[in-house]
Amino acid sequence: xTAWELELVPRxxxxxxxxxxPGTGAHLASAALPAPGGGRAALLPGSSLRGVLRDALTRFAxxxxxQPCSRPARCMCPACRLFGSxxxxxxxxxxxxxxxxxxxxxxxxxxxxxxxxxxxxxxxLWTERKAVASFTVRVEATQELADDELELLESxxxxxxxxxxxxxxxxxxxxxSFELRARRADRSRPELRAVAAGEVExxxxxxxxxxxxxxxxxxPRQRDFYRDALGVIPGSTIRGAIGQxxxxxxxxxxAQELFxxxxxxxxxxxxxxxxxxxxxxxxxWLSLRRCRGAGHTVxxxxxxxxxxxxxxxxxxxxxxxxxxxEHDRPTxxxxxxxxxxxxxxxxxxxxxxxxxxxxxxxxxxxxxxQLVARPNLIEIVAQLGEVLVGGRRARGMGRATLEVHEVxxxxxxxxxxxxxxxxxxxGVDGADRVAVLGLVSDAAAAxxxxxxxxRRGLEPVGGELRTVERGxxxxxxxxxxxLREVLEAGSWVAVRCSTPGSLAALGELERWGL
Numbered sequence: 001x002t003a004w005e006l007e008l009v010p011r012x013x014x015x016x017x018x019x020x021x022p023g024t025g026a027h028l029a030s031a032a033l034p035a036p037g038g039g040r041a042a043l044l045p046g047s048s049l050r051g052v053l054r055d056a057l058t059r060f061a062x063x064x065x066x067q068p069c070s071r072p073a074r075c076m077c078p079a080c081r082l083f084g085s086x087x088x089x090x091x092x093x094x095x096x097x098x099x100x101x102x103x104x105x106x107x108x109x110x111x112x113x114x115x116x117x118x119x120x121x122x123x124x125l126w127t128e129r130k131a132v133a134s135f136t137v138r139v140e141a142t143q144e145l146a147d148d149e150l151e152l153l154e155s156x157x158x159x160x161x162x163x164x165x166x167x168x169x170x171x172x173x174x175x176x177s178f179e180l181r182a183r184r185a186d187r188s189r190p191e192l193r194a195v196a197a198g199e200v201e202x203x204x205x206x207x208x209x210x211x212x213x214x215x216x217x218x219x220p221r222q223r224d225f226y227r228d229a230l231g232v233i234p235g236s237t238i239r240g241a242i243g244q245x246x247x248x249x250x251x252x253x254x255a256q257e258l259f260x261x262x263x264x265x266x267x268x269x270x271x272x273x274x275x276x277x278x279x280x281x282x283x284x285w286l287s288l289r290r291c292r293g294a295g296h297t298v299x300x301x302x303x304x305x306x307x308x309x310x311x312x313x314x315x316x317x318x319x320x321x322x323x324x325x326e327h328d329r330p331t332x333x334x335x336x337x338x339x340x341x342x343x344x345x346x347x348x349x350x351x352x353x354x355x356x357x358x359x360x361x362x363x364x365x366x367x368x369x370q371l372v373a374r375p376n377l378i379e380i381v382a383q384l385g386e387v388l389v390g391g392r393r394a395r396g397m398g399r400a401t402l403e404v405h406e407v408x409x410x411x412x413x414x415x416x417x418x419x420x421x422x423x424x425x426x427g428v429d430g431a432d433r434v435a436v437l438g439l440v441s442d443a444a445a446a447x448x449x450x451x452x453x454x455r456r457g458l459e460p461v462g463g464e465l466r467t468v469e470r471g472x473x474x475x476x477x478x479x480x481x482x483l484r485e486v487l488e489a490g491s492w493v494a495v496r497c498s499t500p501g502s503l504a505a506l507g508e509l510e511r512w513g514l
Contacts, residue, residue, distance in 0.1 A: 002150065003140040004157065005185040008044075008165070011177040013104050013130035016168030017045050017338040029129040030168070031338055033098060033363060042101035042131035043363075044167070045214065045338055046396010049137060050094035052167055054083035060156050078152055089394040091143045096213040096396035098363070101133035130175065138185060142248070142394070157182035192251050192383050202263070202511050204440070205371040205378055206280045208403040209233065209270050209389065214336050214360035216397045217390040229359040231332050233270040233367050233389060234470055235441055235489075236481070241387040241398075246380075254380055258373075265377050266513045268441030268489045270367035272333035280407035282368035283440055284330040284490045286464035293323025300325075301436065302422035305494045308462025309428050336362040360397065361390075370407070370440035370489070372513065378404055412507055434461060435506055438492040442470060443514045449487065452514060453495055456505035463493030 017031030035041040058069045061078040069077045075085060084090025109118045109125045118125070145153070160180045168176040217230050217237060243255040258265050271282045287301040296318055307314040318325055337357055371378065382404040389398040410418075416435045423431035437453075450460050468488040471481050497503045 001141045001143075002145055003138060003185040004153075004182050006049075006137045006139060006157075007181040007183075008135040008137065008167075008178040009181070010132050010134060011164065011179060012174050013132050014042065014044075014168050014176045014178075015128055015130045015170050016048055016176065017043060028126065028169070030131045031336070032101070032131070033336075035100060040101070040103065041098045042133040042135075043214075043336075044097045044099070044133075044135045044137065046094040046096040046137070047392065048167055049165075050083060050092075050395055052165055053094065053139075054079050056160065056165065057083065057156055060159055061152065064152075064155075078149070082149060082153070084394060089142075091141055091145060091149070093140045093142050093394045094396050095138040095140070095399065096363075097135040097137045099133040099135045101131040104130050104132065106130065128170075135178075192246075192249055192254070192380065200263075200374060202266075202372050202374050203378075204280075204407045204409050205373065206282070206405045206407050207238070207267075207270070207369045207371050207381070208273075208279070208405065209238070209367040209369065209387075210401045210403075211361060211363045211365050211367075211389070211399075212386075212401065213363055213399040214338070214397050215390045215400070216358070216360050216392040218359070229333075229335050229361050231272070231330070233361075233369070235267040235269050235369065236470065237390060238267050238270060238369055241389045241400075242381060242384065244393075245384045245387040249384075258377055258380065263374070263512060265371060265373035265381075266441050268370040268439075270369035271330045273366050273368045274331060275366075277368075279368070279405045280370075282330075283370060283438075284328065285438065285492060286327060286466060286490050287492060288328040289318075289325040290328040291318035291321060291323040291325055293318060293321045296320050296323075297328055298325075301492070302419065303426055304464070305419065305431065305434060305436070305462065306423045306426035306428040308494060309423070309430060309434070333365045333367070334362040336360045371404075372440065372511070412503065412510070433497050434494055435497060435503075436463075436492055436494050437506065437509060439487055439489050441489050441513070442468070442486045443491075444484065444486045449493065449514070453493070456509070457497075457499035457502035458495040458506060459498050461494040461496055463491070465491040465493065 015028065015030045031043040031045065032040040033043050058077070058079040062068045065078075067077055069075060069079050074088075080090065082090055082092050083094075084092075105127055107125065107127050111118065157180070161182065164177060164179050166176050167178060170176065215229075215233075217233055218228065239259055242258065243252070246252055246255045246258075268283070271284060273282050285299070285301075287299055287304055288297060289300055290297050298319060300315060303319075304314045316325055317323065337359055371381075381402065384402055386399060386401055389400050392398070412435060416432070419434060419436060420431040423434070437458075443449075449465065453460055466488045467485045469483045470486055471483040495502075495506065497506060
């Protein structure tokens with residue numbers, strides 16, 4: 001696969017992806033992110049540069065060949081083939097970029113056309129915070145390019161090096177002007193080594209996902225023009241990201257073994273984790289409570305199991321300070337609001353009525369998901385290194401790194417003994433045959449979880465279950481998956497192993513899922 005690095009050297013300040021930023025007090029502040037060494041780094045969304053490059057290539061190709069972009073469904077002009085259209089993504093991916101910046105704040109005012117002075121009656125006085133930064137952007141081919149396409153792109157980069165590019169807002173007023181220099185870049189993909197079958201018993205792993213670009217992970221449409229970013233990365237999204245990464249390395253057949261075999265890898269949703277949090281501790285168990293007083297976090301699992309055995313309600317106050325308790329929610333990830341517009345091909349300005357905002361997960365966030373899989377399958381995932389998560393992947397969104405860590409899990413007998421001792425401290429006997437089944441991934445239990453457990457000789461004692469709607473996109477069929485209600489990761493149920501084979505059945509559920 002072919003790739004280029006585009007070096008963008010500023011000629012004027014940039015205002016891009018702008019939204020109101022209460023931290024700076026500016027009415028419009030160019031998109032920014034916290035910099036590693038402090039301060040704010042400028043963000044260049046790949047979608048913005050991709051739109052500008054597509055518009056420029058449309059004019060360049062038409063001038064060379066006389067073939068205009070007709071923009072009907074399935075137009076196959078050079079611009080649509082390479083940069084895509086509303087119907088398909090095209091052959092090129094434009095990455096997002098970050099860079100240290102010098103920030104400039106300027107005041108602007110609208111002019112009354114009648115008096116030719118400041119339009120005081122309209123109150124059109126505002127401030128803008130712009131960035132002066134040099135960016136290095138990767139443009140990668142996701143498919144093999146034909147010889148004529150490669151020749152066209154090389155000529156296109158040379159033309160842009162002569163005329164430059166303009167990005168973002170206020171371009172007609174001179175903002176966002178850049179000098180462009182293009183050079184070929186290394187585009188080697190990891191070559192996956194063969195992995196022997198080895199051990200067949202699954203183990204539990206933690207998958208750390210660190211976002212390098214904004215991620216478009218959204219839920220159902222709230223309004224016609226708005227979708228909020230999800231607080232988690234669903235397991236289906238992670239599966240799709242791994243499957244696409246395998247396909248790009250030429251080993252799409254391994255995705256069948258990972259997700260469609262008789263014993264597939266179980267993938268839970270990924271939750272945001274703070275820096276320094278231990279690996280494997282990201283699942284927000286429903287037994288965790290936070291008090292409204294001093295903010296203590298307590299695990300009420302033994303107390304809740306004891307209350308269920310006594311057929312009484314669980315505790316409602318903090319055992320440390322007596323304040324009321326509420327469910328402990330996972331830390332919400334940082335969201336990034338980006339302004340976005342479509343370009344009118346005739347005027348080369350923002351299309352009328354096409355200015356809107358979308359919400360993304362900010363780069364730099366680390367998420368953690370729980371995996372249950374055989375070691376040989378995990379070795380395949382660990383070799384990938386990077387994946388693309390979520391939607392708008394060709395538009396510079398979703399690039400992330402992967403790290404896999406094994407999570408040691410005590411034996412079922414050891415955990416049952418610990419639970420029985422903790423419940424006995426609550427003044428309740430009879431918990432020696434009680435175990436807790438916790439969901440580390442979302443689960444669809446049909447017809448009901450209680451029925452699934454009873455079929456295996458497990459008697460439900462109590463628990464806490466939460467349902468959530470999950471959807472997704474079926475990449476194989478090119479269609480959205482219908483929303484369905486599933487049991488959310490973090491739910492748990494206490495069961496009594498009342499028959500000789502029930503303990504083995506419980507271990508089977510933990511290893512291979514519901």
